[in-house]
Amino acid sequence: MQSLALKPHRLPQVAPTLPFVRNGFQCVNEATMVQPCQNSTRKKYRCFIQLAILTIPALMLLFPEVKDRLGSSGFFPSVHRNLKHDMHSSAAKSFHGAKDALDQFVVRKKDRLFLNGEAFRFISFNVPNLHVVEDETWHRVSQWEQEDALETISRMGGQVVRIYPMSIVGGLNNGTYTHILGKGMYNEALFQDLDRLLVVAHRLEIRVIIPFIDHWEWWGGVSQFARLFNASFSDFYESPLIKAGFLDFVEYLLMRKNTLTGQLYRDDPTILAWETGNELDYVNDDTPHTNTHLSAPLMLPSLAVMDKWTSELAAFLKKRDPNHLVIDGRLLNNRDVSRMQLLDPHIDLISDHFYPNTDFSFEARLTRMLSFSKRHKPFLVGEFGMVSSQTMDALAKRVIEEPAVAGALLWSLRSHSAQGGFYWHYEYDDFWAYHYLGFDSNPGTEEKKVMAVVEKHAYAIRNQTVPAPTIPRPPKLIDGSTTQAIAWQGSVGAQHYELERKEVALGYQLDTGMTASGADRTSTWQEGKWIRISNNLSDSMNPYVPFMDATAQPGKIYEYRIYAVSSAGRSAPSPTMSIHASSAASRP
Incomplete structure (x- = not known):
């Protein structure tokens, strides 16, 4: 420390x-x-x-x-x-050159949030993959993917995004390449990806909620952190040694200097709030509790223990970082809000996650939570989902009607992949993560309707109407493509793509001053005409399938370019790519 x-x-x-x-x-x-x-x-x-x-x-x-x-x-x-x-350097100055509001912290006054004296409210998404990618294989996120995801949020009217907690070695999904590698050991490469996320978010005028630790084991959570100290889940909330180790990690985040801007995290208004954790669960007594989502039965902390742990962490945060908001990340699951949550001056927002796992409707749950939090603290629907578009629409309307609700964040959005197509993530009960604009290839989730609902209300909560669609930015053909597999990086807001091809004929001429029989040949390019070989390409398939140019003739050289198309029109063409057609007759 x-x-x-x-x-x-x-x-x-x-x-x-x-x-x-x-x-x-x-x-x-x-x-x-x-x-x-x-x-x-x-x-x-x-x-x-x-x-x-x-x-x-x-x-x-x-x-x-x-x-x-x-x-x-x-x-x-x-x-x-x-x-x-x-x-800052000139490069970093461009980071800080956005609107003045982006250089100000969002503040709480009683049960409302404000930015520059005006109410700050939002409807947006959770995007778990913004600082590391769990889908397909566990790997680092690229800058292009971060930009694609946050451009999507911006296009849909969102002002806030919530990421998933930092990963911990030993989680069920992540192996050993994680943010937290051991006691006081942190993965610099992954945290540099988080640095870059904050730069991109600032440029696109989006604020980030960062939870510290997960209750669950997917990416490593409470159990995995306790194991770093040769302890178990039940020790995490009360062991002085583990609590000191956890505060060391928290301080590492607060005092981290962004490698791109030189700014400490605690001084960066791009971070909207620190969240104590994700769905930190507890009971009102010390009864052993079995959960099938965890690897073994465990003893959840009591309400008193959870209150004490949260209060100590919130006080630590406000002492080291008085500027940022603090969200209580415990899982209420329709339980009473504790007196400590309401009265502790270091806690700024009360939060809960709404899923169809109780007998109460989303609107009834929101009304119940407001019966506790209103006039004390803003309430945040930190996650909601796995329901019909009609249920989402009703909840969003209720959120907008109640000023004491700071916002609501749908679970969850996935971006395009830098290798082509989208990332796909299965939840349960035939629900998948969402993709913008919404596609027929994801029918079980009513993706098109859900995207329209979120976009409409994301602008409405800001007293704005949804703007007219815009022409997408040009897509990009991916290096290494062959005529049997032409892959591209998609564009935000594109409904489909058009692909064009041009044959490059290779001719020869004789060097002057030499006989025909003994002349060296030098190549000259003869350009053909662009022809459209597909006018309705999609990158929304699961799994993603690159385009195969079945009409390409082996041995010839072709140039390709691709366009993104939306209801507003067609983009400029991508940079061209030359491909030498092989003799392969089918996709490898």
């Missing part, structure tokens, strides 16, 4: 981690700092200004209420923005 103790007569040790302290005072050297003020009025003012510039950040560190008062006056945000721009 990093010490936050103060040294005499100096700024706090944590000062270098704050952008407005670290590089904001380059114009003031140590000599200037210790020089006594001169008698000249102009020099007095200069010294006073320099002293104020140096003193204000220190006061804000020591006394958060000073920062709050400056922020409300409008002084602190402008100073913070200017100094933050000074600290």
Whole structure:
């Protein structure tokens, strides 16, 4: 754990981690700092200004209420923005050059969220694959896939996305290449992917909810973290050693410096909130509880233990990071909201997940939760799904009607894959993850209807109407394609694709000054005409199937280009790709 103790007569040790302290005072050297003020009025003012510039950040560190008062006056945000721009390279400046709202933190006032004095509410998606991909095979996520997913969220009117908790070694689905590799051991490559996610999200004006740990074992959860300390699930919430190890991980996240921007996570407004965990379960007594989704029966913590653990973690978060919201990530499952959740000043949002696993409708569950949280804390439907589009529509309308509900996040969205097609993820009861715009290849989930419902309400909760469709960006043919398997990276909002081909005829001419019998031949290209060989390609099949050009003649060279098509029109063509047709007659 990093010490936050103060040294005499100096700024706090944590000062270098704050952008407005670290590089904001380059114009003031140590000599200037210790020089006594001169008698000249102009020099007095200069010294006073320099002293104020140096003193204000220190006061804000020591006394958060000073920062709050400056922020409300409008002084602190402008100073913070200017100094933050000074600290970054030109590449990072473009990251921070979005709208001013993206440089401000969302704040809570009683049971509402606000951004720059205006209500902040959202309807959007959970996207589990944004920082590591579990589908097909466990692997790192690419920048292109992060951009595709977040562009989808943006296109649908979403302002927020919730990712899945950090993966832990030993989970059921992930093997050993995880975010948490051992006690105090963290996978730098995977966290750099999270760095990049925050950069992309900022550019697209989307805020991210980050849960710390999972109750379940899919990616590694409470049980796997406890095993790092040779302990079991039941020890996680009460063992001082495990709790200290967990806080070490939490502090690692808070104090992590983004490798692309140089900004600490705790100072990044792109992060909407920290969530204590995902579906952290408990009971009202210490009765052993068996759950078929876990590898062995376990002893869930009591309500009192869960309250204590959550309160301690929330206090730790607010001490280290007073700017970000804190979401209580326990699974209520229609149970009472505890008194601690309502009264603890360090907890900002109450959350629950709505699935058809109780006898109560979604609307009834929301009404019940509001009977506790209203006038105290905003309520968040952190996940909902596995129901009909009509049920989703009814819940979304109810969310919009009730200002004390901060938002609702549908489970879950999958992006295009960089290798072509979409990622597909099966849930249960014939429900699959969703894809934008919605396709007939995913009929059991009413995908088209669900996408339309979410998009409509995502804009409605912001008092906006759904904008007209736009022409998609050009797709891209994937390197390594052959005439038997032409694959492409899809475009957000594309309904289908059109593929064109052009034959490149190879002719020969003789070098001048040589006889025909002895001349060396040099190649010259003769361009053919573009012809359309498919006007209704889809990338929504499960599994994805690249296009096979059955009419390509072996031995010839062809150029290909592809277009994305939506109801708004056809995109510009992709960059062309040359492919030498092989003699293979069928797909390998």
